[in-house]
Amino acid sequence: MNEDNNNTDLARRRFMGGLAAAAAGTALAPGIVLVATAEAKPADQAVTSKVRWGMLIDTTKCADGCDACVRACNEENGLTRHDDPLRDAQWIRKVEVENPDTGYTHAFPVMCQHCAEPPCADVCPTGASFKRADGIVLVDKHICIGCRYCMMACPYKARSFVHEPLHDQKSYMPRGMGTVESCTFCVHRVDNGETTACVEACDKDGHQALVFGNLKDPNSEIARRLAKYGGTEIRKDLGLDPGVHYKGI
Amino acid sequence: MNHNDYSEIQGRSPGYIALLALLGVLILAGLIAAHAMETEGHHITGMTNQIVWGTPHVFAVFLIVAASGALNVASIASVFGRSMYKPLSRLSGLLAISLLVGGLAVLVLDLGRPDRLIVAMTTYNFKSIFAWNIFLYTGFMVIVAVYLWMMMERRMNTYSKPVGLFAFVWRLTLTTGTGSIFGFLVAREAYDSAIMAPMFIIMSFSFGLAIFLLLLMGLYRGTARPLGDKVLLRLKNLLGVFVAAVLYFVAVFHLTNLYITQHHGVERFILLDGGIYTELFWGVQVLLGGIVPLFLLYHPKLGRLRSSIALASVLVIVGGLAQVYVIIIGGQAYPLDLFPGMVVSSSFYDGVVNSYTPSLPEVLLGVGGVALAIAMVLVGVKVLRFLPRSLADAEVDPHHGATAEATAGQAPAPAGA
């Protein structure tokens, strides 16, 4: 009898253990899936248009007075502040929008929208402003002549011009005097399989208002959320097909 | 007129030397300003991330627009066959090239990376109107140089008409391209309009001719060469037509915008409560640069006085600068409308009118470009035979002789003035 009891006990404990493991696995799995990002593409492979990087900003989750994304971007990319808001580079900014008819106010970040039809790329005389195959709009600073025509052309005022000589640039984010720059969707991280600095910081702060991912992958978080909740774009009427989508504006 | 009817100027008078010296100083100041901008960065200027194109661009665009218009006088002779203007063609070509060089110098020296000019001239994105403009500008200089050669080399004179026609079409394309720099910008409410290109063309007619008139009177007075009234009166009447045409285009542009409710914000800004931009628009561009010159040029008595014609030309130039200032800087001062209908604010100056003050380096650079253009003309007329020896009425239009115009109280060109 005792042996029987012991066996039953053991079986029961194993069963309970299995149940606990299954429950724990089920509870954790969504967390693992949510946090997982794409595997980094091999370094010797060119980017393709099979991927289109995009961002979804849930303005209802964007906290008032929080600028974690802005600070993260500044730190990640080495954007030195000279206490000159007119000339300091600002790749991402919090914009406060108030509806004068209803009084409703909310704030959310705005950065380069990484349009599919970028006017900045259209007007650049040397082709320095261009759209990569995977949708990221970049400035090739090797051929940028600093004419600032792209800054005139951008409807989102996304670009900044470097007005002073720079030192101590981050080794992964070259930037220099006399060239134009803007949000790169942290291309140095994305190519490495990581997510953008602003998304990371927003997650870390617990707001999780920003989602970054591959718009062309129907299983990616961003695609699923867009399919389920929809999203709008700033100045959609211009027909530029931005890669940055908003929820709640 | 044959080649001997043109001659170089002496260019040894103290006045000439002093003027060249002054222009030299201004050019040097412009170069120093450009160098400072290149080494220190653009933070020493008044241009910011909100107002990205400033005073240098105002001067550069004005000079480039005027350059294509300055060729008009030569075109009227070659293309439209008005032989009375033929003696003026060479000076017209010289002025066109000089103004363009001056304007381009300012534009290139203001670049963030002027050391990359070679890149700009070898790497092209042909969807950009800027890229096309690089070809149009450099091509213009070559074509006008060839045109001048056709006019100045007797054996080539037969070709001056077809080359003149080609140059005429080219300069219209060039000015269209310059206007389209702004017209193609969908982002900015003040620009995004098809009328920008033709308006720039008519502006070029007006500015170019005003500068040409002023230069003509100055050169002939300074060298004591006879300048008859016939030429002058025809030119000043033409200037009046162009000034009126510019006013018409401006009126049509703004009236159309006033019909478009979406554009009411920017129209209100320019026409009513934009502060300095409104003052410049009404006071300088329209009044001083449009209405007053029209009055001066068409008044029965004043219109025949050289001082009055010169003043009108100066006012047209000042009004033109104001017009380009309102277009370029006023257009940037008005905020971009990211969220139509909403009240917007941010740390990047969203939703507010952007402020701008011209800084010394910018003004020095712009003025340096103007000085370069004038210096090129002054040196050109001394080195080669650009100026007719005489533009007296008898020389210019021998078939008319003493007509009614001659008896209407014209002031004869003073000798040895």
Next chain:
Amino acid sequence: MVAVRSLWRLPALLLAAGLAATSMAPAARAGDVPQPVIPKAVKGKQCVLPTEDMRKNHMKYLLHHRDLTMHEGIRTKKFDLRQCLDCHVPKKPKGEEVHVTSKQHFCQACHAYAGVKIDCFQCHSDQPSQETTHFHTLSGRPIGHPGHKTVDTTLSASDLQAMAVEGGNK
């Protein structure tokens, strides 16, 4: 025309004198400019290509590679500027870094001798590479640290199972 001939005589004489002076100068003239002192690389025994090849062609390799990286996202290490710097520039604490403004910097040592202005470092850092900033999750582990291709946050399901069985045995 005798006057014309005599007018050109003086400049011609001066030119001849100048040429004679320079040609009679000692051969050591060329050696007056000191040979560059090229700092030894801090890592590795050999560069990615033979030294003579690199000396002659490094600009071509760099220019080609930068276009591939910029426009196609190809980030192979062979001609990556950061890899060059990692080997050729010593990592120093802040304040003691050797920048490209001094001839002790590997690139500037030769470039100053050759009289060729370097354009790269107006934008690029001239120091060995840094890692991107890392924002840690609540669990304390950085997300997507380079080298970790997949992501795990906390304990896996099998870990828990093992722990549950262990606890059950007590």
